[in-house]
Amino acid sequence: MRGDGAWRTCRQPAGYGTTHPGYGPCKFHYGSTPSVVRSATRLMIRGEARKLCETRGVDPDSVTPERVMMEELARSYAVVNFLESQTDVDAAMWPDWQAVMLAERKHMVAVAKMMIDAGIAERHVKIIEDQARVLGQAVRTILDRLELTPEQRSQAPIVVREVMAALPAGT
Numbered sequence: 737m738r739g740d741g742a743w744r745t746c747r748q749p750a751g752y753g754t755t756h757p758g759y760g761p762c763k764f765h766y767g768s769t770p771s772v773v774r775s776a777t778r779l780m781i782r783g784e785a786r787k788l789c790e791t792r793g794v795d796p797d798s799v800t801p802e803r804v805m806m807e808e809l810a811r812s813y814a815v816v817n818f819l820e821s822q823t824d825v826d827a828a829m830w831p832d833w834q835a836v837m838l839a840e841r842k843h844m845v846a847v848a849k850m851m852i853d854a855g856i857a858e859r860h861v862k863i864i865e866d867q868a869r870v871l872g873q874a875v876r877t878i879l880d881r882l883e884l885t886p887e888q889r890s891q892a893p894i895v896v897r898e899v900m901a902a903l904p905a906g907t
């Protein structure tokens with residue numbers, strides 16, 4: 737859709753007949769010339785990415801480089817673990833998967849190194865330490881308030897350790 741020389745609006749939908757449907761001028765209004773294709777394609781990528789974020793409930797403003805790297809490391813770690821778990825499951829597929837796994841492991845280590853270099857790992861560890869400190873304090877307060885007998889009190893660390901060990905990773 738675009739005003740033509742006579743200031744009438746083109747009746748074609750945006751990007752009609754081009755490689756960028758929905759964005760930029762139609763094929764009758766220079767929509768297929770290289771420079772227009774380039775700029776319209778940029779618009780299309782941005783627009784489609786925004787739509788994808790909306791359908792997935794992702795807020796692009798909340799994305800930080802740290803979060804991207806942390807998620808990438810977690811994703812890569814999951815892939816490596818899955819592939820490792822397949823060693824026994826499907827021996828026939830293994831030679832092919834081994835190459836994929838080795839590549840993924842390299843990638844995982846590279847991401848981890850980038851995070852360490854950027855200080856992300858330390859910050860992440862500090863967050864976990866802070867959470868653990870708060871949780872530990874809460875547990876101590878709860879135990880104090882319960883006014884346990886000395887015998888119950890002596891059992892408390894064992895119970896706490898068992899419960900903590902059973903918590904899902906990342907808590």
Ligand SMILES: [Zn+2]
Nearest residue numbers: 746748762765
């Ligand atoms: Zn047009």
